[in-house]
Amino acid sequence: MPLTGELEHLPIVDVIQLIHSTRKSGTLNVYSRKGEGQLVFNNGYIVSAMHSNDDLKIGKILLEGNVISQEELDHALAIQESAGSNRRPLIATLHEYCGLSKDAAYKALETLIEMTVVEMVSWTRGVFTLDTEEYSIPDDYQYLPSDLQNVSLDTQMVLMDALRIFDEKVHSGEIVISDEPYEGEVPTPVTSSDNGSFEDTDIEVSEDILGLAELDKIERKKPRVFQVLDAFDPLDIHRQELAQCMPGFDEEERNKLVAFLSEHSHLDAGLPHQNASTQAVILYSADEFLQHAIMTVCKREGILTFVTRQQDELDSLVNRSIAKALEPVVVFSCPDPDHPGFSTDALMNLRSMTLHKYSNISLIQLTLPNDYEFALESLNDGMRAVFPYPSPNQETSATADDLVKFLKSFSTYIRSCFSEERRLQFSKLRNSLSNLRLLKKAPDISLSLLQFVSEFFPRSLTLVVDRQQLIAERSIGILSDRTAGPSAPLKIRIPVRRESIFQDALSSGRYYIGEALDGMLSDLLYPEIGAPAEATCLLLPLRSNERTITITYADFGQQQSQAVPVDFLEFFAGQAGLAMENALFRKQLRDNSRSDIIH
DSSP states (O other): OOEEEETTTSOHHHHHHHHHHTTOOEEEEEEETTEEEEEEEETTEEEEEEESOTTSSHHHHHHHTTSSOHHHHHHHHHHHHHHGGGOOOHHHHHHHHHOOOHHHHHHHHHHHHHHHHHHHHTBOSOEEEEETTOOOOOHHHHHSOGGGOOOOBOHHHHHHHHHHHHHHHHHHTSOOOBOOOOOSOOOOOOEEOTTSOEEOOSOOOOHHHHTOTTGGGSOTTSOOOOTTOGGGSHHHHHHHHHHHHOTTSOHHHHHHHHHHHHHTTOGGGOOHHHHTOOEEEEEEOSOHHHHHHHHHHHHHTTOEEEEESOHHHHHHHHHHHHHTTOEEEEEEOOOOTTSTTOSHHHHHHHHHHHHHHOTTSEEEEEEOTTOHHHHHHHHHTTOSEEEEOOOTTSSSOOOHHHHHHHHHHHHHHHHHHSOHHHHHHHHHHHHHHHHHTTOOSHHHHHHHHHHHHTTTOSEEEEEEEETTEEEEEEEESSSSOGGGOOOOOOOEEEEOOTTSHHHHHHHHOOOEEEEOOOHIIIIIIHHHHOOOSSOEEEEEEEEETTEEEEEEEEEOTTSOOOOOOHHHHHHHHHHHHHHHHHHHHHHHHHHHHHHHHHO
């Protein structure tokens, strides 16, 4: 029997995370006034998607991505129409008759999954059903050749991407969040015809089966509880999870934890997709209770949470979080020799590598109570905080009260990790990245970097690299107040001296921030733009195709120097470099095309 619930009480983000964390397989159908969607899961991983929205069809995705032409799509559809009983899926037809590559087909199906989730995230009212006995993959996905394996996307990664895209679309006005309730019957679960459209199945899903028979008789303001909603009731979810991961725990003690976790499952606490959260907690742990409890308390704080017990997956989660403008805090569970990768030495090596690779992110270490030596080593190794964790799965004599105190302390601390200033800085990064993705021309990209730097420095200047000299271009806050925006190009030429911080930035591509003790500044640049009150400055290279294109100079003018998020600046410069490579490549293609026409 399908498990059914309402998005008003359990939003789609929570449903997807729940399916992933419990490693369920089955088909999730979601219905709202805005449309119908379907996700198929295999052991918690998304393996296919469909949507009733005409914009979310595989043919249109391939067309808008310039993977196929309109003529090729029309040709494939004509072949399908004339094939009769031998009709093949659209992906197969495009591959066999229109030259669609296997890799392009795989990527398009991944995009379809991601965009389906993006669409569903905007639905705050509606009905969902999860049928764990139904596991039907649409034809387009089944067609994929064996050498590409099956589409099997990490649900956490899809959700991370989807929430980022969703926030951008809300910000641009492309998506309007509707609170209009869904009051109709739950339709028959959708399935796919060969061309990817929705058709009714032969299975009849009645109101009685879904618990909707008395739906219209209940006053709208009262919560509606379905007869088959048990597995999705927050209280029951916690009870089931704790019974599974804490079998030796006293039932009365478990009930105390269930009550606490249920209290922290209230949806009025602020959900990530409603608050456009810019933070992520990444928990590295094999402790299933800890995973479930941390996800619950972080949800109340409006903070996305991702969990893993694989070292390579931890690195991927951190990378993807930063790439999606999410500030990560990595939490390492306490040593546990019973699980590979969680011995004391293994944890110390892993967190050392993580700290070395991501020097600007926060790392938190959990320790067993009274393990003072490991706690001290953790602090000496650079952990931001160390928390004693009374693990119920180890010999710590943990009680429910101990665990509740730990979770309350952790919740309070994790909230303080993301200060208001850091939240604002991440918001600036996210908005700037959204704008950067729309830029196609090299001058616009370098200007975007200048504008982002000016968010943190009173004065900034773009220096274009021309062999062994720099040409001063646009500036902000130098010729006029920075609220006036970018100035006209200064066109000052500055030769690059050897053994200077500029030469090092040019050759290495590394940023410099510190005292401006360089003759190039005092002798050549400051006479033109004026010297700042303090000697602190920033040199931020923009690199493309392994060479430095520009250097963005910045200082604090007549203001007192202060701390700036150098990690954000460096990351944005890296993204601008990638955008610059694409812009220069497109320009080269256009130039080659014109040359071919002339000849």
